[in-house]
Amino acid sequence: MTQxxxxxxxxxxxxxINGVLSLAxxxxxxxxxxxxxxxxxxxxxxxxxxxxxxxxxxxxxxVPSLIVRRKLIRAAVQHAVSLRGIxxxxxxxxIAGAGLGGLLAVSIGGLDVPSIAWGAxxxxxxxxxxxxxxxxxxxxxxxxxxxxxxx
Numbered sequence: 780m781t782q783x784x785x786x787x788x789x790x791x792x793x794x795x796i797n798g799v800l801s802l803a804x805x806x807x808x809x810x811x812x813x814x815x816x817x818x819x820x821x822x823x824x825x826x827x828x829x830x831x832x833x834x835x836x837x838x839x840x841x842v843p844s845l846i847v848r849r850k851l852i853r854a855a856v857q858h859a860v861s862l863r864g865i866x867x868x869x870x871x872x873x874i875a876g877a878g879l880g881g882l883l884a885v886s887i888g889g890l891d892v893p894s895i896a897w898g899a900x901x902x903x904x905x906x907x908x909x910x911x912x913x914x915x916x917x918x919x920x921x922x923x924x925x926x927x928x929x930x
Contacts (some may be wrong), residue, residue, distance in 0.1 A: 784850055786920045788845045793912035797835050801908030808915050814833050815894040825888035825899055828907070829880035835908050836876025839895065839915035841869035844923050868922065872915050879911075 781899060808827060818825040844865045895903075 784847050784924060786796050786917050786922070786924070789920055790913040791846070792837050793843065793854040793916040797912030798905045798919045799908040801831060801835070801905045802901065804834075804897060804906045809897065811899070815895070815927060816897055816900045817894050818892045822894070823888075825884045825892075828883040828887075829877060831904065831908060832876035832880030832883070832911060834876075836879075836915050837869055837873035838843045839912040840872035840919040841865065843916045844869065844919050847920055847923055865923070871902075872919065876911070876915070900925040 808823070812926065816822045816824045848862070848865060
């Protein structure tokens with residue numbers, strides 16, 4: 780069972796995918812022209828952690844779990860986690876992501892933090908998206924695999 784599913788591999792894939800998606804959304808929201816970005820108004824860089832955290836947490840719990848669930852079914856492993864359980868857990872990870880993103884937004888946005896260079900902000904957002912994605916994918920898959928039982 781664990782030979783077919785490598786949590787480390789899935790976490791690494793999540794780092795890459797969420798890093799690339801974080802980059803794409805960063806460029807879409809903050810543009811491609813390097814400049815100083817403000818954590819608060821008008822750029823709201825701190826607030827951008829909320830939607831990023833929700834999206835990364837949701838997709839990092841959902842997609843790897845669905846892929847692994849399919850692999851387990853093909854390997855004749857009956858697991859206790861239904862599709863409904865995976866969807867519910869992904870929604871809970873998204874809510875937790877919203878809380879984490881909100882905490883970051885309030886803690887950073889509430890301070891008088893100086894503006895940050897566009898490139899540095901981009902690297903922070905890429906690293907954050909990748910790290911959060913790896914953590915959530917690992918946690919979600921550990922839970923899924925812990926409930927797997929051979930037929």
